[in-house]
Amino acid sequence: MKAAVLTEYNKVEWLDVEKPTCKPGEVLIQVCYGCICGSDQHIHKGEFHPRTKTPMIMGHEFGGLVVEVGEGVEGWNVSDKVAPDPIIWCGKCPACLKGHYPACTSLKLIGIDSDGGFAQFISLPPSMLYKVPADIPDEHVALVEVLSIGCHAKNRANVKKGDTVVIWGSGKVGLCILEAVRTVTDNIVFMVDILEPRLAIGPKYYENVIAIDASKENPVERIKAETEGKGVDIAFEAVGHAYEIEGLVNPVRGCIQSVCGGGTVCVLGLGNEPAPIVFKELIWKEAKIVSSRVSHGEFAEAIEHLKNGRFKPEALISQKLHGSQTQRGFEILDENPAENIKILLDFRSAYPD
DSSP: OEEEEEEETTEEEEEEOOOOOOOTTOEEEEEEEEEOOHHHHHHHTTTTTTTSOSSEEOOSSEEEEEEEEOTTOOSOOTTOEEEEOOEEOOSOSHHHHTTOGGGOTTOEEBTTTBOOSSBSEEEEOGGGEEEEOTTSOHHHHTTHHHHHHHHHHHHHTTOOTTOOEEEEOOSHHHHHHHHHHTTTOOSOEEEEESOHHHHTHHHHHSSSEEEEETTTSOHHHHHHHHTTTOOEEEEEEOOSSOOOOTTOOOHHHHHHHHEEEEEEEEEOOOOSSOOOOOHHHHHHHTOEEEEOOSOSSTHHHHHHHHHHTOSOGGGTEEEEEEGGGHHHHHHHHHHOGGGOSEEEEEOSSSSOO
């Protein structure tokens, strides 16, 4: 089979590799589409080393079709459409024993800690798979994983009907949070970023979304003005690596300043830089901070929203490339991040049409 192999950091090649066998207790999946995640971009640059080692096959956001059912597997059939949940937890650490799997102390993901889905085939145990209705387009199945992250963040923040929301960061994760909160509340949602093309996406696909360019105005002041000084119920930080803007606080502190009394701040950004906050600003409001990492079974929720048309996956898809063009996909994301959210990779054939 063909696979997009990271042969060395910053270099993906379309190579012949051994096709996996369908082991007992597993199903063999023909990958239809995968998509490049922000984590994949870091892996590509070598920033996950030594956790990742080359050569390797990336890809933890993908979907496909069952083409073979291994010995002992029941309830699965050839041609079933599936979305794999890439998370592998240990089941033994304190978090796992509490059933809080996203906090597993040795959490692993296929496509990072083992070969992933940027290939024509992959064999996985059915415990990692979610069935997807046949009428959901293959392209959208590849987005289930990242959409589930938005759902998990929404659930961690306990978004309710009628809540007002601000999302700091209008990239891959921020837009998935927007999709998720829109399944609950129709009230105003603010999107904060410094990249105008990204800010244009939310209002294009959803009503009652206000885009705020943090390079041109103070987001906290605008939010307070639009909410009669009250602030929002929920604030999400999905920036990660923030640019320092003179006169503005960092995104986490901006979230704290933006919420109303008793509000909630949910932090997802995985930046390595310190994010100084003033706890008095949080305590005075008796607000709370929660964090959100990966997902916790929200694949089923994401699939249901795709089935019912409540998600708008086309808002996330910037380009579609053949799997042989995976290296070019990474280059495009580096060259023009403002205008590219998700690049889908087509693995249905060995060569482009």
